[in-house]
Amino acid sequence: MNIISYGRQHIDDEDIQAVVDCLRSNALTQGPMVAQFEQAVADYVGARYAVAVSSGTAGLHMAALAAGVGPGNALLTSPITFVATSNAAVYAGGTPLFADVDADTVNISPAAIEKKLAEHPEIRVISPVHFSGLPCDMEAIKNMADGAGAVIVEDAAHALGSRYADGSPVGNCKYSLMTVFSFHPVKSITTGEGGLITTNDEETYRKLLRLRSHGINKEVDTYQLPENAQTDGVPNPWYHEMQELGFHYRITDIQCALGVSQMKKLDTFVSRRRALAKRYDAAFAGSKLIKPAQTAGRDCSAHHLYPVRIDFAAAGTTRAVCMGELRQRGLIAQVHYIPVTMQPFYQRLGSVNADYPQANAYYAQALSLPLYVDLTDAQQDSVIALLLEVLG
Incomplete structure (x- = not known):
């Protein structure tokens, strides 16, 4: 049976050759393809800086930290994500907080955000989700x-x-x-797994670079203990500083080689979608x-x-059936x-699902068709x- 799934990557010979070329090179990770991919995305979207990471999830985590989320404050987002x-x-x-969605867009509702901001002055970050790619x-x-006084971190996993x-x-x-973008195989382009953060703020960019690689800084102009960076006035070429707790959220050159190739086709991909x-x-x-x-x-x-949105009750069936x-x-919907x-998990943290009627109304009828x-x-x-046949 030829299965039609809800999503699937497009890989052509050019993509395969790009990966093969990387495999035959001297750098499989922490090499030139990472910077090349970052520049390709930054140029496409018009941002000053881009930091490629191991996944969209890693990107969201790093972005929350770089935006100042921590004990005593909150991040507000959509329940449909x-x-x-x-x-x-x-x-x-x-603290995670939620604002209900708009019935017509399934995106976070500005009116609901306004209400939450009035109720929760501790909100530090608002993270709108461009659901299914609709900004x-x-x-x-x-x-x-x-x-x-809040900052915005866009979840654009669906929206490159x-x-x-x-x-x-x-x-x-x-x-x-x-x-923050995601490059999972069903997204606009793919690197297999991977993500990327764009920003126009240099301080944020430098913090993201540190968080991506164990909190380590190799920039001479920002050393905290510059006296350790040299011997008798001669720079120590091996020197680096772990200045904060970071993570191993790096992406490989192999993935970025695929990403660079895929970026060349992005407009064609979006046009077809x-x-x-x-x-x-x-x-x-x-x-x-x-x-x-x-x-x-x-x-x-x-x-x-x-x-x-499907009225399953009117069709005399259920979504599961x-x-x-x-x-x-042979058709896999999602x-x-x-x-x-x-x-x-979120109910144990205090979320009350009934407080989000539009999100629940959407969920009761939701089905994603192959695209x-x-x-x-x-x-x-x-x-x-x-x-149409199954729904009678």
């Missing part, structure tokens, strides 16, 4: 963050290739201190059971996912996401027909 977003607050010793209302969120309402690329950090999303939109336009979860910003989104029948026919506030670059029109037509 992968748990890594809020976990970053816990990793950093801070949040960043102008409104930035105005509120500035008024509350997306554009804000003003047409500029997500990741340029015009609205935020940092933006947008075309597929519009074909789904047209197919479901007259359906009473199936509605696109997002209808705004179709030409702004990178369309990492194609989430729909529907997904099982689709799988039997659910993005179980609200984080529904997770036992990836190599999905053909014929395969997509089969997906549509199978779903």
Whole structure:
């Protein structure tokens, strides 16, 4: 059976050759491809600095620390996200908080953010999630963050290739201190596993570099004990300083070689995803059971996912039965996401899932349909027909 999954990477001969060339080079890690990949992403999004890391999760953790999250303050995010977003607050010793989503975008609601800021002056960081690639209302969120003395760390794991309402690329950090991307195989581009943080702030950039590699600094101009860096006035070429507790969050040159190759195709990838999303939109336009979860910003989104809302009760079935029948026919759908506030860990931390009615209403009907670059029109037509058949 030819399985059609909800997401899949696109790898061509150019990508394979890039990795082979790296494997035949002298540097498999901590070499030139890392900087080359960072520069490629920074140039694409229009940010001053980029720091590539081992995963998007590592990037969120480092960004939370660099933004000052810690004991006594909080990070505010959406309940409709992968748990890594809020976990970053816990990793950093801070408190995770949530604001409900907007019913039409499934992105964090500016009105809900405003309410949370009024209730929780300890909020240090707001982390909007550009769900499925649709950018949040960043102008409104930035105005509120500035008024509350909070900083913004964008979770753009879904959004490389997306554009804000003003047409500029997500990741340029015009609205935020940092933006975090993910390069998991189902994302806009892939490095296998991997992530990256962009910023325009030099101090933040230098801190991220230290956090990525054990808290070690090799910059002569910022040594804390410069007397140890030389012998009789001659620089000690081996010298470095561990100035804070960091992590082993480095990415390899092998992964970055793939990333550099993939970046050359990003616009083509996003264009195909947008075309597929519009074909789904047209197919479901007259359906009473199936509605696109997002209808705004179709030409702004990178369309990492194609989430729909299905009235399973009206169809006389359940989501579990529907997904099982689709799988039997070779179609693997998925659910993005179980609200984080529904997770036992977060309920033990004090989250009350009932406080987020829009997130729960979305989750009750959510289903992500296959969307990836190599999905053909014929395969997509089969997906549509199978779903309509299963729903009766």
